[in-house]
Amino acid sequence: MSSNETPRGPVDSSRIPRYAGPATFARLPRLDEVGRADVAVVGVPFDSGVSYRPGARFGGNAIREASRLLRPYNPAQDASPFALAQVADGGDIAVNPFNINEAVETVEAAADELLGTGARLMTLGGDHTIALPLLRSVAKKHGPVALLHFDAHLDTWDTYFGAEYTHGTPFRRAVEEGILDTEALSHVGIRGPLYGKQDLTDDEKMGFGIVTSSDVYRRGADEVADQLRQRIGDRPLYISIDIDCLDPAHAPGTGTPEAGGMTSRELLEILRGLASCNLVSADVVEVAPAYDHAEITSVAASHTAYELTTIMSRQIAAARTDLKESEAK
Numbered sequence: 001m002s003s004n005e006t007p008r009g010p011v012d013s014s015r016i017p018r019y020a021g022p023a024t025f026a027r028l029p030r031l032d033e034v035g036r037a038d039v040a041v042v043g044v045p046f047d048s049g050v051s052y053r054p055g056a057r058f059g060g061n062a063i064r065e066a067s068r069l070l071r072p073y074n075p076a077q078d079a080s081p082f083a084l085a086q087v088a089d090g091g092d093i094a095v096n097p098f099n100i101n102e103a104v105e106t107v108e109a110a111a112d113e114l115l116g117t118g119a120r121l122m123t124l125g126g127d128h129t130i131a132l133p134l135l136r137s138v139a140k141k142h143g144p145v146a147l148l149h150f151d152a153h154l155d156t157w158d159t160y161f162g163a164e165y166t167h168g169t170p171f172r173r174a175v176e177e178g179i180l181d182t183e184a185l186s187h188v189g190i191r192g193p194l195y196g197k198q199d200l201t202d203d204e205k206m207g208f209g210i211v212t213s214s215d216v217y218r219r220g221a222d223e224v225a226d227q228l229r230q231r232i233g234d235r236p237l238y239i240s241i242d243i244d245c246l247d248p249a250h251a252p253g254t255g256t257p258e259a260g261g262m263t264s265r266e267l268l269e270i271l272r273g274l275a276s277c278n279l280v281s282a283d284v285v286e287v288a289p290a291y292d293h294a295e296i297t298s299v300a301a302s303h304t305a306y307e308l309t310t311i312m313s314r315q316i317a318a319a320r321t322d323l324k325e326s327e328a329k
């Protein structure tokens, strides 16, 4: 979209019932209908990297279905994200379910292509394996990025059954590859049993700070967001959200659930507190609809993606205004 064009928004739900027609994220146009987007929402139907329950390959489409009820104005951020910038649904990155290495390469290449058009990515997983190729691609464009990782799990383990690319290992690989800014790495929502204390020692050595699920409960969302914002500063930021950061009561539809998690309200509030950060791309992963009930998990995931999209759209609009003002001078 050039700066003079008005973004094409979602289908008008007062004219066409929101449950009619094929689902795109938030009933937005498809990317091929608008040519290019400022924010491209893409699915990655891949779950060959999971260590427990499979099914996250169906997560992206479940989130799209649940996102039919999202409305165009986001009062929590006082913004209409789909009017401020062109947000469009880029469909799915079709990856090989039988060859993880090839799948990882395919995701990276597809992300390269989309980021190359100037779009930011809002990726819908898929299992957490996909964060690695997404980060590789983002780092090619921005250099090592700050990472904010919401999850019950560290996902900095070394290997599973000798496999390097799994949903429990993406962030160790990313640190090894030098694609993360190790001054600004945080996990939020961590809880539950580990393999050993060494897991925490290793994680700390990689540079991660941990905000546990109990920390969020005790200190509150605002204080946590303030602390995270300070750590992130104005670095380019990637946010990766494993929906199992939420308590299984708020997100039963996931592959490795852990008791004692955050509420969806806490997650959304923390994200809103990060609205001033330079969010270059994000993912929401690990939604496995087969274990869901009444779309509890996919509704939470759709609202999570909505907040992230709103942050990106606001920044895109603000950058455009700055540019216009400097051109006018």
Ligand SMILES: N=C(N)NCCCC(=O)O
Pocket (backbone or CB within 6 Å): 051, 052, 128, 153, 155, 167, 168, 242, 244, 256, 286
């Ligand atoms: N859900 C994610 N991404 N990772 C969980 C790995 C936990 C495990 O199998 O020990």
Ligand SMILES: [Zn+2]
Pocket (backbone or CB within 6 Å): 151, 152, 153, 242, 244, 245, 256, 286
């Ligand atoms: Zn997890």
Ligand SMILES: [Zn+2]
Pocket (backbone or CB within 6 Å): 128, 151, 153, 155, 167, 242, 286
């Ligand atoms: Zn994870």
